[in-house]
Amino acid sequence: MHLLEFQERFATEMACDEYLFAQRWPDGFVCPHCGGRDYSEVISKARRHAEDRMPLLQCKACTRQTSVTAGTLFHKTKTDLRKWFLAVYLVANDKRGVAATTIARNIGVSYPTAWSMLNKIRQAMADRNARYQLGGLVQIDDAFFGGESHGEGKRGRGSDQDPVIVAVEVERHKPKHIMLAMVPDLTRQTVSAVLSERLQSSCVWETDGSTTYAACAKELEPASHIVTKSGTPEAHETFEWIDKIISLAKAFINGTYHGRMEYRQSYLEEFVYRFNRRHFGHRLVERLLFTCANTKPVNI
Incomplete structure (x- = not known):
């Protein structure tokens, strides 16, 4: 319109x-x-x-x-x-x-x-995002948003950045739907609670070999769990869409919202809502x- x-x-x-x-x-x-x-x-x-x-x-x-x-x-x-x-x-x-x-x-x-x-x-x-669960083949990883990420500051785990669980439903080698959830930590209990709520029990997981996701898979028992080690040559190509989604989400937040931390999950939800409806015009x-x-x- x-x-x-x-x-x-x-x-x-x-x-x-x-x-x-x-x-x-x-x-x-x-x-x-x-x-x-x-x-x-x-x-x-x-x-x-x-x-x-x-x-x-x-x-x-x-x-x-x-x-x-x-x-x-x-x-x-x-x-x-x-x-x-x-x-x-x-x-x-x-x-x-x-x-x-x-x-x-x-x-x-x-x-x-x-x-x-x-x-x-x-x-x-x-609220609308929370009504849907990802299914089929779902690639899962985590990323870190905000905080000190350059110079002498730490990066990734152990830094003062906020951890975010990233899940991408892949269909015919392209992303169909995504989910981004900011969490207080990346312990098995925290990650398992998010994935049990946002992923269908019948889906297939694909992760990078993280022990946290391995433990979650053992607990939640998805249809299958495919592991592609992050250090292997094919990992970059395998998780191409995970990397792109993380990059796009960071650009979205750092652009219009200048990386504000207090309402970051709200901004992530907006990004997810838009991405999942990107073909609506x-x-x-x-x-x-x-x-x-x-x-x-x-x-x-």
């Missing part, structure tokens, strides 16, 4: 409300409280901008009232939905990542508001809007 088309489609608050209704309840209204399907519309004069919004929906079974934004990422927002939707558009259409200053300037909100909106959108991405806008409409409220 091009910008002009997007602006025409979501030119009013009512249009945004109607879109959210269709995304949340494609088969008709379902009460979030009791599951009832019959409802009546209630116009509340005390509601902010009530004349420009869809009425409240009152369930006929339990009489609970709800709005199209209740229970979504936009729950109790004081920012116009038109601005929210435009922020989503800007995020979806800049593969380098968009800064809060850019959002603030383009949609006409303060920097703190733009910062909060961006972090909520990233949390929606993270302009359809990514609607996918991200759908993701936001089906994400529970986030406190930032």
Whole structure:
């Protein structure tokens, strides 16, 4: 969806409300409280901008009232939905990542508001990422982000950098989906907990011979565990996509976000969300809007 088309489609608050209704309840209204399907519309004069919004929906079974934004990422927002939707558009259409200053300037909100909106959108991405498990052939390794990585500083394990588990689902020698998880350490217990949650039990692991991954494979029992020692001549070619993903992720964080450490997992989730949908083109806008409409409220 091009910008002009997007602006025409979501030119009013009512249009945004109607879109959210269709995304949340494609088969008709379902009460979030009791599951009832019959409802009546209630116009509340005390509601902010009530004349420009869809009425409240009152369930006929339990009489609970709800709005199209209740229970979504936009729950109790004081920012116009038109601005929210435009922020989503800007995020979806800049593969380098968009800064809060850019959002603030383009949609006409303060920097703190733009910062909060961006972090909520990233949390929606993270929630969507967590719903999927990698399957098939999955290459697994780890990398280190941030901290001292040049001069006399240590590198890799033992440095002050943050360890990140990297997993790439490979299909026909190309990456299909990826997962990046920042962890406090690379002990068997920590790594095993992440891999058990994010990988299908039936997948095939391919690692570089790390004793940690060997121990995890013994515990989790994947369908198979292929080991290609990192020191062998074919290792670079075997783990080509692991190396590329790590390089791209670091460039993404160090570029737009200047390597900030406090919210690094959030930035990694944004990178993963984008990469796993890299072939969506302009359809990514609607996918991200759908993701936001089906994400529970986030406190930032």
